[in-house]
Amino acid sequence: MDKNKIYNFSAGPAMLPIEVLKKARLELCNWKNSGKSVMEISHRSKEFTLILEELECNIRSLLNIPSHYKVLFCHGGARGQFSAIPINLLRNNLYPDYINSGYWSYSAAMESKKYCIPNIINVRQILNKKNCIFPMKDWKINNKNAYLHYCPNETIEGIAIYEEPKFDDNIIVIGDFSSTLFSRTIHLEKYSVIYASSQKNIGPAGVTIVIIRQDLLGKSRNICPSILNYEILFKNNSMFNTPATFSLYLSGLVLKWLKKLGGLKKIEKINKKKAKLLYNTIDSTNFYINDVASYNRSLMNVTFTITDNNLHKLFLKKSHEFGLHYLNGHSAVGGLRASIYNAMPIEGVISLTNFMKNFEKEHG
Numbered sequence: 520m521d522k523n524k525i526y527n528f529s530a531g532p533a534m535l536p537i538e539v540l541k542k543a544r545l546e547l548c549n550w551k552n553s554g555k556s557v558m559e560i561s562h563r564s565k566e567f568t569l570i571l572e573e574l575e576c577n578i579r580s581l582l583n584i585p586s587h588y589k590v591l592f593c594h595g596g597a598r599g600q601f602s603a604i605p606i607n608l609l610r611n612n613l614y615p616d617y618i619n620s621g622y623w624s625y626s627a628a629m630e631s632k633k634y635c636i637p638n639i640i641n642v643r644q645i646l647n648k649k650n651c652i653f654p655m656k657d658w659k660i661n662n663k664n665a666y667l668h669y670c671p672n673e674t675i676e677g678i679a680i681y682e683e684p685k686f687d688d689n690i691i692v693i694g695d696f697s698s699t700l701f702s703r704t705i706h707l708e709k710y711s712v713i714y715a716s717s718q719k720n721i722g723p724a725g726v727t728i729v730i731i732r733q734d735l736l737g738k739s740r741n742i743c744p745s746i747l748n749y750e751i752l753f754k755n756n757s758m759f760n761t762p763a764t765f766s767l768y769l770s771g772l773v774l775k776w777l778k779k780l781g782g783l784k785k786i787e788k789i790n791k792k793k794a795k796l797l798y799n800t801i802d803s804t805n806f807y808i809n810d811v812a813s814y815n816r817s818l819m820n821v822t823f824t825i826t827d828n829n830l831h832k833l834f835l836k837k838s839h840e841f842g843l844h845y846l847n848g849h850s851a852v853g854g855l856r857a858s859i860y861n862a863m864p865i866e867g868v869i870s871l872t873n874f875m876k877n878f879e880k881e882h883g
């Protein structure tokens with residue numbers, strides 16, 4: 520069999536734009552004619568400071584971030600933020616609201632229990648055999664609670680919430696954007712804090728971006744580890760300790776690539792086109808099933824099953840041989856999943872849909 524081009528559908532660490540990898544390779548041993556790799560220079564050096572400044576600048580322009588929001592680069596991934604959020608934001612009021620829409624939002628709520636008493640609000644239901652999310656107006660949030668945490672893209676279930684927060688002004692809204700940041704336009708001012716780890720849609724693993732309204736700095740509990748403390752990170756330009764310099768550099772290249780491509784409006788269009796191709800293929804037959812209501816379907820993580828579950832193993836084997844890698848669902852839910860983040864070219868999705876149609880012909 521001819522060796523096909525490989526397309527990597529991993530949910531994270533996920534594929535990176537090939538242009539970015541090529542540029543990194545070109546610069547790897549001799550970065551900007553310095554005779555050194557960017558990995559080998561001090562994070563305090565002028566050169567590295569410039570990388571960080573440019574990265575922040577591109578994040579700000581891509582997301583249209585107003586000046587009263589601060590951008591922090593943290594360690595510890597999104598899971599680190601599951602702890603950082605409550606210890607940074609809850610001092611007197613220990614009752615936050617946690618929306619439960621799936622695996623990650625529920626995990627965030629469970630972790631918060633070490634520091635507070637979360638009010639967990641289930642917003643998922645099944646209508647006509649499809650998973651869907653209650654409209655926000657029906658979320659039973661408590662106005663007196665300290666903040667509201669939710670996850671607009673459940674990476675594992677492939678469930679997304681596109682509605683943007685419209686609650687009372689005093690409600691502090693926090694979003695885990697790990698698998699959706701930079702995939703579409705958002706109105707940042709509708710949130711108080713958003714965060715995302717890098718390995719889904721931003722770069723390699725190692726960086727966690729936190730974007731926080733400035734008035735929320737300096738509210739941490741005394742027990743807050745300095746390394747997770749938003750105010751300390753802010754005062755130290757996210758360099759309280761040594762940051763993941765190479766991941767920051769690569770994330771910078773990815774966002775430059777995204778800007779050059781045309782920014783979030785453009786990538787949103789492309790992402791919608793890719794997702795539509797895939798969902799249409801699934802919907803066109805009874806052989807494949809996606810169990811999410813159309814308005815809650817993720818643009819980034821397309822989950823599906825084969826009606827005959829026994830075929831999943833064969834599907835994974837054959838697709839891998841065909842050059843389509845990591846199409847397995849998360850172990851918590853099983854089934855199949857294609858993660859189609861920004862870096863996945865439309866050709867990859869076309870290749871997958873062709874494979875799916877052929878697989879159905881052979882085994883349907």
Ligand SMILES: *Cc1c(COP(=O)(O)O)cnc(C)c1O
Pocket residue numbers: 531595596597598599623670672673674695696697698716717719
């Ligand atoms: C991947 C993911 C996480 C966990 O991220 P880590 O960086 O591994 O901690 C949390 N939330 C969401 C929505 C994710 O997609």
